[in-house]
Amino acid sequence: MTYQVKSAEVQSMFGSIARRYDITNSVLxxxxxxxxxxxxxxxxxxxxxxxxxxxxxxxxxxxxxERCKEVVGGDFCEPMLDIARERYPKIKLVQCDALNxxxxxxxxxxxxxxxxxxxxxxxDKGLREMNRVLKPGGTLVxxxxxxxxxxxxxxxxxxxxxxxxxxxxGLLTGNRxxxxxxxxxxxxxxxxxDFAHRMEEAGFSRTRYLSLTGGIAYIYDGKKGAEA
Numbered sequence: 001m002t003y004q005v006k007s008a009e010v011q012s013m014f015g016s017i018a019r020r021y022d023i024t025n026s027v028l029x030x031x032x033x034x035x036x037x038x039x040x041x042x043x044x045x046x047x048x049x050x051x052x053x054x055x056x057x058x059x060x061x062x063x064x065x066e067r068c069k070e071v072v073g074g075d076f077c078e079p080m081l082d083i084a085r086e087r088y089p090k091i092k093l094v095q096c097d098a099l100n101x102x103x104x105x106x107x108x109x110x111x112x113x114x115x116x117x118x119x120x121x122x123x124d125k126g127l128r129e130m131n132r133v134l135k136p137g138g139t140l141v142x143x144x145x146x147x148x149x150x151x152x153x154x155x156x157x158x159x160x161x162x163x164x165x166x167x168x169x170g171l172l173t174g175n176r177x178x179x180x181x182x183x184x185x186x187x188x189x190x191x192x193x194d195f196a197h198r199m200e201e202a203g204f205s206r207t208r209y210l211s212l213t214g215g216i217a218y219i220y221d222g223k224k225g226a227e228a
Contacts, residue, residue: 010119011077013181014056017173018079022057024172024179028165034059036143036212036219037114041067043141043221048109051133053098054116058084061091064112072108074101098126103133110134114143118189127202134224140204141221146191148215157216161186191218 017024025033041063044050050064055073057080064071065088073088074096075081081093096102098120111130120126130140148154161183169179190198195218196207204222211218 013175013178014077015079017175017178018057018077018083020173021080022059024169027172028168028179032213033115036217038063039210039212039219040112040114040141040143043139043219044068044110044112045139049107050110050112051103051108053101053111053113053130054119055084055093056080056114056116058088058091058093060112060114061088065091068110074098099129101129101133105132106135106138107133108135108138110139110141112141112143115145117142117144118185123190123198124202127199127204131203131224136225138224139221140199140224141219142195142199143217143219144189144191144195145186146189146211146215146218147187149211150214153214157214158187191215195220196222 037060040060044064044067046067047069049070050068050072052060052064052071052073055061055075056077058073061071061073061084071091073084073091073093076095076097078095081095084093094102098116099122111134117123117126134140148157165183166176166179170176192209192211196209199207199220199222203224205225207220207222209218209220
């Protein structure tokens with residue numbers, strides 16, 4: 001199954017649902033996504049400089065600010081960033097393309113991405129850019145949807161994501177198509193060991209992944225540079 005994303009369409013889609021995005025996420029995940037994001041922040045080294053890429057409305061930013069000396073949020077969707085600016089005026093926010101980041105080499109101790117890498121037009125180029133802006137030995141932490149491996153749970157989740165999610169998402173945001181698109185990308189996205197391998201090809205070592213809620217999502221992390 002091929003995996004392809006068109007960035008202009010994604011940018012427009014997220015802009016259209018920005019104001020209702022967070023409440024819709026909370027309803028659709030029954031609040032579990034907040035726990036997952038706390039787990040992401042716990043994997044970020046303390047007291048460093050972190051880039052939260054694909055930051056959206058910025059709900060990971062305050063968790064990172066509790067651990068890190070400096071936090072920067074980056075996203076290519078300006079309506080999403082407008083909400084983040086309203087909520088977190090003291091945190092630096094930058095409109096940027098994850099495939100061409102406006103930061104120098106070796107700028108950050110950590111990069112985080114929560115539910116964003118599957119929307120990149122080129123996953124491998126995006127991972128190489130994240131590697132480039134990390135300092136040697138820096139940490140990448142990614143939270144992304146996957147697919148459950150247990151057959152019965154997989155069938156339940158597929159029914160939920162194909163029928164219930166678009167209905168609820170459409171009612172809450174007025175854009176049903178957005179919530180048809182999101183589970184489609186999750187179904188096609190390389191997860192578990194496949195994504196960890198893509199990280200390694202982009203220059204990361206000591207890669208790990210953790211299945212969440214039976215494989216609905218995964219947390220990945222790795223270090224920049226060759227394994228010692």
